[in-house]
Amino acid sequence: MQKKEQLYEGKAKKVYATEDPDYVIVSYKDDATAFNGLKKGTIAGKGVINNKMSNLMMTMLEKKGIPTHFVEQIDDRNTVVKKVQIVPLEVIIRNVAAGSFSKRYGVAEGTAFKSPTIEFSYKNDELGDPLINDYHALALNLATAEEIDAIKKMAFAVNDAMKEFFKQLHIDLIDFKLEFGRFHGQIVLADEISPDTCRFWEADSWDTTKHVSLDKDRFRRDLGGVEDAYREIFKRLTGEE
Ligand code: UDP
Numbered sequence: 001m002q003k004k005e006q007l008y009e010g011k012a013k014k015v016y017a018t019e020d021p022d023y024v025i026v027s028y029k030d031d032a033t034a035f036n037g038l039k040k041g042t043i044a045g046k047g048v049i050n051n052k053m054s055n056l057m058m059t060m061l062e063k064k065g066i067p068t069h070f071v072e073q074i075d076d077r078n079t080v081v082k083k084v085q086i087v088p089l090e091v092i093i094r095n096v097a098a099g100s101f102s103k104r105y106g107v108a109e110g111t112a113f114k115s116p117t118i119e120f121s122y123k124n125d126e127l128g129d130p131l132i133n134d135y136h137a138l139a140l141n142l143a144t145a146e147e148i149d150a151i152k153k154m155a156f157a158v159n160d161a162m163k164e165f166f167k168q169l170h171i172d173l174i175d176f177k178l179e180f181g182r183f184h185g186q187i188v189l190a191d192e193i194s195p196d197t198c199r200f201w202e203a204d205s206w207d208t209t210k211h212v213s214l215d216k217d218r219f220r221r222d223l224g225g226v227e228d229a230y231r232e233i234f235k236r237l238t239g240e241e
Contacts, residue, residue, distance in 0.1 A: 001025065001070075001080050010035065012050070012196060023085045025069060026051075031198070034220040037186050040074040043219060043226050048076045049234045050194035056237060057080055057162070057193040064161045066154055069181060072133075082166050084181025084190050087143050088123040089132075091151060093159045094175040098199055099217075110210040114158055118152060120158070123179070150187045151180050156187065166200065169236040171214065175197035 003025050004017040014027040028047035032187050039068035051073070058070035072078040094101055097111040120137055121129040132140070134148050143151070156180055166173045176198035179191035191197070195215040214233050217228040235241060 002084075003027075003072070003078075006168050010023045013192070018080065022083055023080050026079050026081055027075065028037065028077045028192075032216065032219050034216070036125065039220070041219060043225060043230060046196070046230055048118075048146070049230045050192055050196060051077050051079055053234060054192040058189065060165060061158060061161055061189065066157055066161070066183060066189055069183065076221065080182075081189065081190070082181075082183045084183045084188060086123070086190060087147065087151070087180045087187070089137060089142055089151070090121040090123050090129060091155050091178045091180065092121070092175060093117070093155050093178070094119075095159070096172070096174045096201075098174050101146070110206050110208040112212055116156065117160070118155055147182075147187055154180070154187070154189060162193075162198075169205070170203045171236065172201045172203050172206070174201050195233055198241060201234060 001017045001020065001023060004019065006014055007014050007024065008015040008102065011033045012028065012029055012031055016027065018023040020026055022219040023141065028051040028130035029042055030042045031040070031047045032043045032046065040126060042204070055070060055073050058068040061068065062068055069084050071077040071083040072083060094117045095113060097113070098109045101107065102109045122132045123129060124141065137143055137148060138145060146240045148150050158178060162176070163173045178189060180187050199217060202214060205212040213223065214229045217223065218229045231241070
């Protein structure tokens, strides 16, 4: 499939039209942002890793019966995906307290939950992606009740599959963000699954006083070793350096 005109440029990806109106090409960049765009930088090689990793995850999830936007990887940075209409919700699943959850509720990072939590943010940069609940999403016409129901079920199914998958790589899946889209009336998993959108902690490295991050927190928190962390995850996933 050929790249046609650029449709959109986001913080970490560009999206191009193709000759088929049902498909677009996503092109992953090395650009990184955090804190709603306030912190900007580059993570060398990130685009390649996120592209390949996201495609691996989507393929694994499809095998578990979760519909995704993934169609076909073209090369290191470019992938054909279904052209979906993104549901403007950031769907966050958490297994362990970290980041904004810890701050908001005064819970130490590294506090494990008995069962996972789900939360929604309204995807709106101007408003800073405010936290909302199902009723707000309905009131704002962001999705139907049936769609919200499907999204919740799929998000928890993704968590079950990913937790198990990463456990085998000696990595604990702390939390992650998903986005969903509509494709010919069906809700499918869209966007990406990568160290930009998940918290991965080295298994057995953590309690409520310490942990080893293998994800974008190394960039957000200036921990150093950012590129190495992305490469390490990729190596464990694929065996490739
Ligand atoms: N996340 C994301 N994009 C966002 C906000 C969060 O991918 O715009 C991911 C983040 O990487 C983490 C999870 O969602 O894995 C939960 O993030 P949190 O709400 O704790 O926010 P943060 O502390 O990253 O601001």
